[in-house]
Amino acid sequence: MAKNDEVIMLDFWLSPYARRVQIALEEKGIKYEIKEEDLPNNKSTLLLQLNPVYKKVPVLIHNGKPICESLVVLEYIDEVWNHKSPSLLPSDPYHRAQARFWADYVDKKIYDNAMKFFKTEGEEKEDGKKGLIEGLKVMEEQVGGDRTYFGGDNIGLVDVILVPLFSWFYVYKFTNNLNFVSQESFPNLFAWAKKCTERDSVSKCIPKEQKVFEHFQQRNLLNSDQ
Amino acid sequence: MADEVVLLDFWPSPFGMRVRIALAEKGIDYEGREEDLSNKSPLLLKMNPVNKQIPVLIHKGRPISESLIIVQYIDEAWSNNKSPLLPSDPYQRANARFWADYIDKKIYSTGRLVWGTTGEVQEKAKEELRESFRVLEKELAEKTYFGGDMFGLVDVALIPFYSWFYTLETTANFSITEEFPRLVSWAKRCMQRDSVSNSVPDQYKIYDFLLDLKKKMHSIE
Numbered sequence: 400m401a402k403n404d405e406v407i408m409l410d411f412w413l414s415p416y417a418r419r420v421q422i423a424l425e426e427k428g429i430k431y432e433i434k435e436e437d438l439p440n441n442k443s444t445l446l447l448q449l450n451p452v453y454k455k456v457p458v459l460i461h462n463g464k465p466i467c468e469s470l471v472v473l474e475y476i477d478e479v480w481n482h483k484s485p486s487l488l489p490s491d492p493y494h495r496a497q498a499r500f501w502a503d504y505v506d507k508k509i510y511d512n513a514m515k516f517f518k519t520e521g522e523e524k525e526d527g528k529k530g531l532i533e534g535l536k537v538m539e540e541q542v543g544g545d546r547t548y549f550g551g552d553n554i555g556l557v558d559v560i561l562v563p564l565f566s567w568f569y570v571y572k573f574t575n576n577l578n579f580v581s582q583e584s585f586p587n588l589f590a591w592a593k594k595c596t597e598r599d600s601v602s603k604c605i606p607k608e609q610k611v612f613e614h615f616q617q618r619n620l621l622n623s624d625q
Numbered sequence: 626m627a628d629e630v631v632l633l634d635f636w637p638s639p640f641g642m643r644v645r646i647a648l649a650e651k652g653i654d655y656e657g658r659e660e661d662l663s664n665k666s667p668l669l670l671k672m673n674p675v676n677k678q679i680p681v682l683i684h685k686g687r688p689i690s691e692s693l694i695i696v697q698y699i700d701e702a703w704s705n706n707k708s709p710l711l712p713s714d715p716y717q718r719a720n721a722r723f724w725a726d727y728i729d730k731k732i733y734s735t736g737r738l739v740w741g742t743t744g745e746v747q748e749k750a751k752e753e754l755r756e757s758f759r760v761l762e763k764e765l766a767e768k769t770y771f772g773g774d775m776f777g778l779v780d781v782a783l784i785p786f787y788s789w790f791y792t793l794e795t796t797a798n799f800s801i802t803e804e805f806p807r808l809v810s811w812a813k814r815c816m817q818r819d820s821v822s823n824s825v826p827d828q829y830k831i832y833d834f835l836l837d838l839k840k841k842m843h844s845i846e
Contacts, residue, residue, distance in 0.1 A: 466723075468722075470726070471719050478718065492701035496697070497689075499694045
């Protein structure tokens with residue numbers, strides 16, 4: 400693409416959805432600028448203007464044009480910078496459909512349930528925990544052995560989508576409430592996450608688990624309902 | 626050739642309708658197999674072990690699940706066809722995917738609450754649905770289709786829910802035609818396409834089905 404490409408991302412450091420986009424940009428070696436939003440109470444005029452439907456990060460602004468929703472942004476990045484590796488999606492239609500299926504599953508089963516677990520109380524929180532464990536068990540079967548990444552030999556869409564949530568999971572070291580997500584219960588996933596975080600792109604983007612833990616503590620997001 | 630493509634389907638499913646429309650738009654021969662969702666076939670359970678849901682497209686023995694993923698697969702696997710379902714420009718493609726995803730998030734679950742509940746829950750859902758229709762009408766603006774001149778992904782994603790309009794209006798006592806005339810014009814325009822009219826059942830047939838389903842849902846509680 401043109402040498403004068405301007406790529407900006409409206410961001411919030413804690414958002415795992417925004418991390419997905421940043422990892423993709425880093426992996427492809429695309430130059431970008433981050434504009435940090437002060438969430439949740441002080442959204443910028445720019446954010447409200449460029450994402451009027453959801454008013455959320457991440458928003459990618461490419462040469463002034465906004466793209467919203469992290470999965471949509473990732474496919475956009477893959478298509479526009481298709482000459483830069485890695486390819487987030489395979490070239491064959493069937494394998495692309497499989498990657499999209501798993502990306503959608505991760506969003507609905509893992510992320511939605513994780514958000515429920517972290518952000519609600521009582522029965523809803525229990526529902527979230529149950530759904531999350533079910534989803535992680537399914538993903539545990541999809542990686543490991545001769546599959547280094549969900550994408551196969553190289554990092555791909557599903558890896559980029561799932562790995563940011565692990566910075567939230569790593570806080571299990573500091574609290575008992577998350578002890579159901581551990582290396583013992585999900586050895587393949589933890590080995591995969593470790594491999595991902597060894598990549599420069601990923602380690603640069605993922606926030607330190609201590610910072611995440613402190614944020615959760617401050618907001619009382621790790622209280623159990625005992 | 627027809628045995629290369631099989632669609633596991635259920636006639637009133639809006640998600641099944643999307644795939645039927647996409648296959649028809651591309652002129653693809655296929656074998657449609659009706660599933661009894663209270664007694665799912667071994668084939669369905671084998672081909673979609675994760676979600677166990679229709680629609681599932683089976684192409685040369687390999688399954689693809691999730692309606693919008695299937696529609697994009699159809700567009701990519703039969704790409705030398707003259708009826709593309711997505712535009713070629715990446716920014717416009719991103720826009721199409723954004724709106725298809727919006728429809729997925731906002732219409733089905735809210736619509737279900739509108740025809741499936743009463744009282745406060747129904748009122749709240751009705752307001753949410755109205756807001757979504759407002760947003761969609763704004764996005765449609767003066768265009769022929771959501772994609773512009775070309776019937777595409779977003780139209781395919783939304784038009785099956787037109788079969789719910791009579792049910793929504795009757796159970797929740799409001800007129801979609803009066804409140805959202807542009808949306809209804811768009812829907813009627815889509816229904817003029819053979820691919821759509823052959824894939825989307827009659828609103829009254831759907832009404833009978835949904836009312837029956839509502840009775841069953843309430844008798845379980």
